[in-house]
Amino acid sequence: MMIGALALALPMEALAQKAEGGLVPIHIREQTRRNLPLVPAGSLSVDNFITRCTACGLCISKCPENVLRPSTSLASLLQPTMSFERGWCRPECTLCSEVCPTGAITRVTPEQKTAIRIGHAVWMKDFCLPYSEGTDCGNCARHCPGAAIKMVRAGDLEFTGKGPADPMIRVPLIDENRCIGCGACEHYCPSEPMAAIYIEGHPRQNEH
Ligand code: SF4
Ligand code: SF4
Ligand code: SF4
Structure with a gap:
Protein backbone atom coordinates (compact mmCIF):
# COMPACT_ATOMS: atom_id res chain seq x y z
CA MET A 1 0.00 0.00 0.00
CA MET A 2 1.26 3.49 -0.82
CA ILE A 3 2.40 5.54 2.15
CA GLY A 4 1.14 8.75 0.55
CA ALA A 5 -2.39 7.36 0.43
CA LEU A 6 -2.30 6.22 4.02
CA ALA A 7 -2.15 8.22 7.17
CA LEU A 8 -1.45 11.91 6.90
CA ALA A 9 -0.88 13.54 10.23
CA LEU A 10 -1.81 16.67 12.05
CA PRO A 11 1.05 18.96 13.11
CA MET A 12 2.77 17.61 16.22
CA GLU A 13 2.08 19.50 19.42
CA ALA A 14 5.25 20.33 21.30
CA LEU A 15 4.90 21.40 24.88
CA ALA A 16 7.45 22.41 27.45
CA GLN A 17 7.51 21.12 31.00
CA LYS A 18 9.40 22.66 33.90
CA ALA A 19 12.06 20.30 35.13
CA GLU A 20 15.23 20.50 37.19
CA GLY A 21 17.70 22.55 35.20
CA GLY A 22 15.17 24.15 32.84
CA LEU A 23 12.41 23.42 30.37
CA VAL A 24 12.19 20.03 28.69
CA PRO A 25 10.20 19.61 25.46
CA ILE A 26 7.45 16.98 25.58
CA HIS A 27 6.45 15.53 22.23
CA ILE A 28 2.90 14.33 21.79
CA ARG A 29 2.27 11.67 19.17
CA GLU A 30 0.78 12.97 15.95
CA GLN A 31 -2.88 12.11 15.52
CA THR A 32 -3.47 9.62 12.74
CA ARG A 33 -5.87 10.63 9.99
CA ARG A 34 -7.63 7.57 8.68
CA ARG A 117 -14.10 -6.11 13.81
CA ILE A 118 -14.41 -2.33 13.66
CA GLY A 119 -11.29 -1.97 11.53
CA HIS A 120 -7.95 -3.55 10.73
CA ALA A 121 -4.32 -2.70 11.35
CA VAL A 122 -2.12 -1.43 8.52
CA TRP A 123 1.68 -1.59 8.70
CA MET A 124 3.74 1.30 7.35
CA LYS A 125 7.11 -0.35 6.90
CA ASP A 126 9.14 2.80 6.31
CA PHE A 127 8.24 4.07 9.80
CA CYS A 128 8.80 0.70 11.50
CA LEU A 129 12.00 0.68 13.55
CA PRO A 130 13.13 -2.91 12.76
CA TYR A 131 12.57 -2.34 9.05
CA SER A 132 14.04 1.14 8.73
CA GLU A 133 16.75 1.04 11.40
CA GLY A 134 17.35 -2.65 12.06
CA THR A 135 16.50 -2.33 15.78
CA ASP A 136 14.48 -4.95 17.68
CA CYS A 137 10.94 -3.98 18.62
CA GLY A 138 7.75 -6.05 18.34
CA ASN A 139 5.73 -3.90 20.78
CA CYS A 140 2.72 -4.19 18.47
CA ALA A 141 2.76 -8.01 18.53
CA ARG A 142 3.36 -8.16 22.29
CA HIS A 143 0.34 -5.98 23.06
CA CYS A 144 -2.12 -7.42 20.56
CA PRO A 145 -4.95 -9.07 22.56
CA GLY A 146 -5.98 -11.25 19.63
CA ALA A 147 -2.59 -12.61 18.53
CA ALA A 148 -3.22 -11.00 15.15
CA ILE A 149 0.42 -9.98 14.66
CA LYS A 150 3.33 -12.36 14.13
CA MET A 151 6.92 -11.17 13.99
CA VAL A 152 8.63 -12.66 10.94
CA ARG A 153 12.07 -12.26 9.38
CA ALA A 154 12.15 -9.16 7.18
CA GLY A 155 14.14 -11.07 4.57
CA ASP A 156 11.31 -13.62 4.21
CA LEU A 157 8.81 -10.98 3.03
CA GLU A 158 8.65 -9.48 -0.43
CA PHE A 159 9.06 -5.73 -0.46
CA THR A 160 8.81 -3.11 -3.11
CA GLY A 161 11.23 -0.19 -3.03
CA LYS A 162 14.08 0.06 -0.56
CA GLY A 163 14.78 -3.19 1.31
CA PRO A 164 14.93 -3.69 5.09
CA ALA A 165 17.96 -2.38 7.01
CA ASP A 166 18.59 -5.94 8.27
CA PRO A 167 16.93 -8.89 6.48
CA MET A 168 17.29 -11.07 9.61
CA ILE A 169 15.45 -8.67 11.93
CA ARG A 170 11.82 -9.45 12.77
CA VAL A 171 9.00 -7.25 11.48
CA PRO A 172 5.22 -7.45 12.03
CA LEU A 173 2.96 -9.49 9.78
CA ILE A 174 -0.76 -8.77 10.36
CA ASP A 175 -3.54 -11.33 10.06
CA GLU A 176 -6.49 -9.06 9.15
CA ASN A 177 -9.00 -11.81 9.87
CA ARG A 178 -7.97 -11.90 13.53
CA CYS A 179 -7.69 -8.12 13.94
CA ILE A 180 -10.62 -6.37 15.68
CA GLY A 181 -9.26 -2.83 15.32
CA CYS A 182 -8.70 -2.25 19.06
CA GLY A 183 -5.73 0.07 18.45
CA ALA A 184 -3.32 -1.46 21.02
CA CYS A 185 -0.67 -1.89 18.32
CA GLU A 186 -1.04 1.74 17.20
CA HIS A 187 -0.99 2.99 20.79
CA TYR A 188 2.14 1.08 21.86
CA CYS A 189 4.19 1.56 18.67
CA PRO A 190 7.22 3.67 19.67
CA SER A 191 7.84 5.10 16.20
CA GLU A 192 7.80 8.90 16.07
CA PRO A 193 6.42 11.26 15.02
CA MET A 194 3.71 8.79 14.03
CA ALA A 195 2.95 5.15 14.70
CA ALA A 196 4.25 2.68 12.13
CA ILE A 197 1.03 0.70 12.44
CA TYR A 198 -2.42 2.23 12.43
CA ILE A 199 -6.07 1.24 12.19
CA GLU A 200 -8.32 1.77 9.19
CA GLY A 201 -12.06 1.62 9.81
CA HIS A 202 -14.63 -0.63 8.16
CA PRO A 203 -17.75 1.00 6.65
CA ARG A 204 -19.81 -1.88 8.11
CA GLN A 205 -18.53 -3.61 11.21
CA ASN A 206 -17.29 -7.14 10.61
CA GLU A 207 -17.10 -6.56 6.85
CA HIS A 208 -13.88 -5.83 5.05
S1 SF4 B 1 -25.50 9.90 20.74
FE1 SF4 B 1 -23.39 10.08 19.90
S2 SF4 B 1 -22.25 11.28 21.43
FE2 SF4 B 1 -24.17 10.54 22.45
S3 SF4 B 1 -23.55 8.60 23.46
FE3 SF4 B 1 -24.37 8.06 21.41
S4 SF4 B 1 -22.55 7.98 20.06
FE4 SF4 B 1 -21.96 9.10 21.94
S1 SF4 C 1 -5.78 -3.43 16.17
FE1 SF4 C 1 -5.77 -4.73 18.04
S2 SF4 C 1 -6.34 -6.78 17.28
FE2 SF4 C 1 -5.70 -5.56 15.47
S3 SF4 C 1 -3.51 -6.03 15.19
FE3 SF4 C 1 -3.65 -4.14 16.43
S4 SF4 C 1 -3.55 -4.87 18.57
FE4 SF4 C 1 -4.07 -6.66 17.29
S1 SF4 D 1 5.61 -1.53 17.42
FE1 SF4 D 1 5.84 -0.17 15.60
S2 SF4 D 1 8.08 0.03 15.29
FE2 SF4 D 1 7.72 -1.73 16.67
S3 SF4 D 1 7.65 -3.51 15.29
FE3 SF4 D 1 5.52 -2.84 15.59
S4 SF4 D 1 5.11 -1.43 13.89
FE4 SF4 D 1 7.35 -1.69 14.01
Whole structure:
Protein backbone atom coordinates (compact mmCIF):
# COMPACT_ATOMS: atom_id res chain seq x y z
CA MET A 1 0.00 0.00 0.00
CA MET A 2 1.26 3.49 -0.82
CA ILE A 3 2.40 5.54 2.15
CA GLY A 4 1.14 8.75 0.55
CA ALA A 5 -2.39 7.36 0.43
CA LEU A 6 -2.30 6.22 4.02
CA ALA A 7 -2.15 8.22 7.17
CA LEU A 8 -1.45 11.91 6.90
CA ALA A 9 -0.88 13.54 10.23
CA LEU A 10 -1.81 16.67 12.05
CA PRO A 11 1.05 18.96 13.11
CA MET A 12 2.77 17.61 16.22
CA GLU A 13 2.08 19.50 19.42
CA ALA A 14 5.25 20.33 21.30
CA LEU A 15 4.90 21.40 24.88
CA ALA A 16 7.45 22.41 27.45
CA GLN A 17 7.51 21.12 31.00
CA LYS A 18 9.40 22.66 33.90
CA ALA A 19 12.06 20.30 35.13
CA GLU A 20 15.23 20.50 37.19
CA GLY A 21 17.70 22.55 35.20
CA GLY A 22 15.17 24.15 32.84
CA LEU A 23 12.41 23.42 30.37
CA VAL A 24 12.19 20.03 28.69
CA PRO A 25 10.20 19.61 25.46
CA ILE A 26 7.45 16.98 25.58
CA HIS A 27 6.45 15.53 22.23
CA ILE A 28 2.90 14.33 21.79
CA ARG A 29 2.27 11.67 19.17
CA GLU A 30 0.78 12.97 15.95
CA GLN A 31 -2.88 12.11 15.52
CA THR A 32 -3.47 9.62 12.74
CA ARG A 33 -5.87 10.63 9.99
CA ARG A 34 -7.63 7.57 8.68
CA ASN A 35 -8.93 7.13 5.17
CA LEU A 36 -12.04 5.45 6.59
CA PRO A 37 -13.74 6.52 9.85
CA LEU A 38 -13.46 4.26 12.87
CA VAL A 39 -16.57 4.00 15.06
CA PRO A 40 -17.04 2.04 18.32
CA ALA A 41 -18.08 -1.61 18.44
CA GLY A 42 -21.87 -1.79 18.40
CA SER A 43 -22.26 1.08 15.91
CA LEU A 44 -23.14 -1.44 13.20
CA SER A 45 -21.96 0.83 10.40
CA VAL A 46 -20.49 4.29 9.87
CA ASP A 47 -23.81 5.34 8.28
CA ASN A 48 -25.84 4.19 11.29
CA PHE A 49 -23.46 5.97 13.63
CA ILE A 50 -23.39 9.28 11.76
CA THR A 51 -27.16 9.30 11.24
CA ARG A 52 -28.16 8.51 14.82
CA CYS A 53 -25.48 10.28 16.87
CA THR A 54 -26.72 13.55 18.38
CA ALA A 55 -23.26 14.50 19.68
CA CYS A 56 -24.50 14.43 23.28
CA GLY A 57 -21.00 13.50 24.46
CA LEU A 58 -22.07 10.84 27.00
CA CYS A 59 -19.84 8.17 25.49
CA ILE A 60 -16.87 10.55 25.40
CA SER A 61 -17.29 11.37 29.08
CA LYS A 62 -17.40 7.66 30.01
CA CYS A 63 -14.45 6.40 27.93
CA PRO A 64 -11.81 5.41 30.51
CA GLU A 65 -9.02 5.28 27.93
CA ASN A 66 -9.68 8.68 26.34
CA VAL A 67 -10.02 6.96 22.99
CA LEU A 68 -13.23 8.86 22.20
CA ARG A 69 -13.04 12.58 21.62
CA PRO A 70 -15.20 15.18 19.83
CA SER A 71 -14.59 15.38 16.12
CA THR A 72 -13.37 18.68 14.72
CA SER A 73 -14.31 17.72 11.18
CA LEU A 74 -17.13 19.83 9.74
CA ALA A 75 -18.88 16.72 8.41
CA SER A 76 -19.16 15.14 11.88
CA LEU A 77 -18.63 18.10 14.20
CA LEU A 78 -18.63 17.08 17.91
CA GLN A 79 -19.64 13.51 17.16
CA PRO A 80 -17.15 11.13 18.81
CA THR A 81 -14.11 10.07 16.87
CA MET A 82 -11.65 7.33 17.90
CA SER A 83 -7.95 7.99 18.39
CA PHE A 84 -5.21 5.97 20.10
CA GLU A 85 -2.53 8.43 21.25
CA ARG A 86 -3.74 8.26 24.85
CA GLY A 87 -5.08 4.73 25.12
CA TRP A 88 -6.70 1.87 23.20
CA CYS A 89 -10.14 0.30 23.04
CA ARG A 90 -9.99 -2.61 25.47
CA PRO A 91 -12.09 -5.64 24.44
CA GLU A 92 -13.63 -5.95 27.92
CA CYS A 93 -14.89 -2.32 28.04
CA THR A 94 -18.43 -1.69 26.77
CA LEU A 95 -19.21 1.60 28.56
CA CYS A 96 -19.96 3.67 25.44
CA SER A 97 -22.49 1.11 24.25
CA GLU A 98 -24.17 1.15 27.67
CA VAL A 99 -24.73 4.92 27.80
CA CYS A 100 -25.59 5.82 24.20
CA PRO A 101 -29.26 6.88 24.25
CA THR A 102 -29.88 6.93 20.50
CA GLY A 103 -28.74 3.60 19.04
CA ALA A 104 -25.70 5.19 17.39
CA ILE A 105 -23.79 2.65 19.47
CA THR A 106 -26.02 -0.37 20.20
CA ARG A 107 -25.54 -2.37 23.38
CA VAL A 108 -22.87 -5.07 23.21
CA THR A 109 -21.50 -7.45 25.81
CA PRO A 110 -17.74 -7.95 26.23
CA GLU A 111 -18.13 -11.39 24.66
CA GLN A 112 -19.84 -9.90 21.60
CA LYS A 113 -17.31 -7.10 21.40
CA THR A 114 -14.36 -9.44 21.08
CA ALA A 115 -15.90 -10.74 17.85
CA ILE A 116 -16.68 -7.34 16.29
CA ARG A 117 -14.10 -6.11 13.81
CA ILE A 118 -14.41 -2.33 13.66
CA GLY A 119 -11.29 -1.97 11.53
CA HIS A 120 -7.95 -3.55 10.73
CA ALA A 121 -4.32 -2.70 11.35
CA VAL A 122 -2.12 -1.43 8.52
CA TRP A 123 1.68 -1.59 8.70
CA MET A 124 3.74 1.30 7.35
CA LYS A 125 7.11 -0.35 6.90
CA ASP A 126 9.14 2.80 6.31
CA PHE A 127 8.24 4.07 9.80
CA CYS A 128 8.80 0.70 11.50
CA LEU A 129 12.00 0.68 13.55
CA PRO A 130 13.13 -2.91 12.76
CA TYR A 131 12.57 -2.34 9.05
CA SER A 132 14.04 1.14 8.73
CA GLU A 133 16.75 1.04 11.40
CA GLY A 134 17.35 -2.65 12.06
CA THR A 135 16.50 -2.33 15.78
CA ASP A 136 14.48 -4.95 17.68
CA CYS A 137 10.94 -3.98 18.62
CA GLY A 138 7.75 -6.05 18.34
CA ASN A 139 5.73 -3.90 20.78
CA CYS A 140 2.72 -4.19 18.47
CA ALA A 141 2.76 -8.01 18.53
CA ARG A 142 3.36 -8.16 22.29
CA HIS A 143 0.34 -5.98 23.06
CA CYS A 144 -2.12 -7.42 20.56
CA PRO A 145 -4.95 -9.07 22.56
CA GLY A 146 -5.98 -11.25 19.63
CA ALA A 147 -2.59 -12.61 18.53
CA ALA A 148 -3.22 -11.00 15.15
CA ILE A 149 0.42 -9.98 14.66
CA LYS A 150 3.33 -12.36 14.13
CA MET A 151 6.92 -11.17 13.99
CA VAL A 152 8.63 -12.66 10.94
CA ARG A 153 12.07 -12.26 9.38
CA ALA A 154 12.15 -9.16 7.18
CA GLY A 155 14.14 -11.07 4.57
CA ASP A 156 11.31 -13.62 4.21
CA LEU A 157 8.81 -10.98 3.03
CA GLU A 158 8.65 -9.48 -0.43
CA PHE A 159 9.06 -5.73 -0.46
CA THR A 160 8.81 -3.11 -3.11
CA GLY A 161 11.23 -0.19 -3.03
CA LYS A 162 14.08 0.06 -0.56
CA GLY A 163 14.78 -3.19 1.31
CA PRO A 164 14.93 -3.69 5.09
CA ALA A 165 17.96 -2.38 7.01
CA ASP A 166 18.59 -5.94 8.27
CA PRO A 167 16.93 -8.89 6.48
CA MET A 168 17.29 -11.07 9.61
CA ILE A 169 15.45 -8.67 11.93
CA ARG A 170 11.82 -9.45 12.77
CA VAL A 171 9.00 -7.25 11.48
CA PRO A 172 5.22 -7.45 12.03
CA LEU A 173 2.96 -9.49 9.78
CA ILE A 174 -0.76 -8.77 10.36
CA ASP A 175 -3.54 -11.33 10.06
CA GLU A 176 -6.49 -9.06 9.15
CA ASN A 177 -9.00 -11.81 9.87
CA ARG A 178 -7.97 -11.90 13.53
CA CYS A 179 -7.69 -8.12 13.94
CA ILE A 180 -10.62 -6.37 15.68
CA GLY A 181 -9.26 -2.83 15.32
CA CYS A 182 -8.70 -2.25 19.06
CA GLY A 183 -5.73 0.07 18.45
CA ALA A 184 -3.32 -1.46 21.02
CA CYS A 185 -0.67 -1.89 18.32
CA GLU A 186 -1.04 1.74 17.20
CA HIS A 187 -0.99 2.99 20.79
CA TYR A 188 2.14 1.08 21.86
CA CYS A 189 4.19 1.56 18.67
CA PRO A 190 7.22 3.67 19.67
CA SER A 191 7.84 5.10 16.20
CA GLU A 192 7.80 8.90 16.07
CA PRO A 193 6.42 11.26 15.02
CA MET A 194 3.71 8.79 14.03
CA ALA A 195 2.95 5.15 14.70
CA ALA A 196 4.25 2.68 12.13
CA ILE A 197 1.03 0.70 12.44
CA TYR A 198 -2.42 2.23 12.43
CA ILE A 199 -6.07 1.24 12.19
CA GLU A 200 -8.32 1.77 9.19
CA GLY A 201 -12.06 1.62 9.81
CA HIS A 202 -14.63 -0.63 8.16
CA PRO A 203 -17.75 1.00 6.65
CA ARG A 204 -19.81 -1.88 8.11
CA GLN A 205 -18.53 -3.61 11.21
CA ASN A 206 -17.29 -7.14 10.61
CA GLU A 207 -17.10 -6.56 6.85
CA HIS A 208 -13.88 -5.83 5.05
S1 SF4 B 1 -23.55 8.60 23.46
FE1 SF4 B 1 -24.37 8.06 21.41
S2 SF4 B 1 -25.50 9.90 20.74
FE2 SF4 B 1 -24.17 10.54 22.45
S3 SF4 B 1 -22.25 11.28 21.43
FE3 SF4 B 1 -21.96 9.10 21.94
S4 SF4 B 1 -22.55 7.98 20.06
FE4 SF4 B 1 -23.39 10.08 19.90
S1 SF4 C 1 -5.78 -3.43 16.17
FE1 SF4 C 1 -3.65 -4.14 16.43
S2 SF4 C 1 -3.55 -4.87 18.57
FE2 SF4 C 1 -5.77 -4.73 18.04
S3 SF4 C 1 -6.34 -6.78 17.28
FE3 SF4 C 1 -5.70 -5.56 15.47
S4 SF4 C 1 -3.51 -6.03 15.19
FE4 SF4 C 1 -4.07 -6.66 17.29
S1 SF4 D 1 5.61 -1.53 17.42
FE1 SF4 D 1 5.84 -0.17 15.60
S2 SF4 D 1 8.08 0.03 15.29
FE2 SF4 D 1 7.72 -1.73 16.67
S3 SF4 D 1 7.65 -3.51 15.29
FE3 SF4 D 1 5.52 -2.84 15.59
S4 SF4 D 1 5.11 -1.43 13.89
FE4 SF4 D 1 7.35 -1.69 14.01
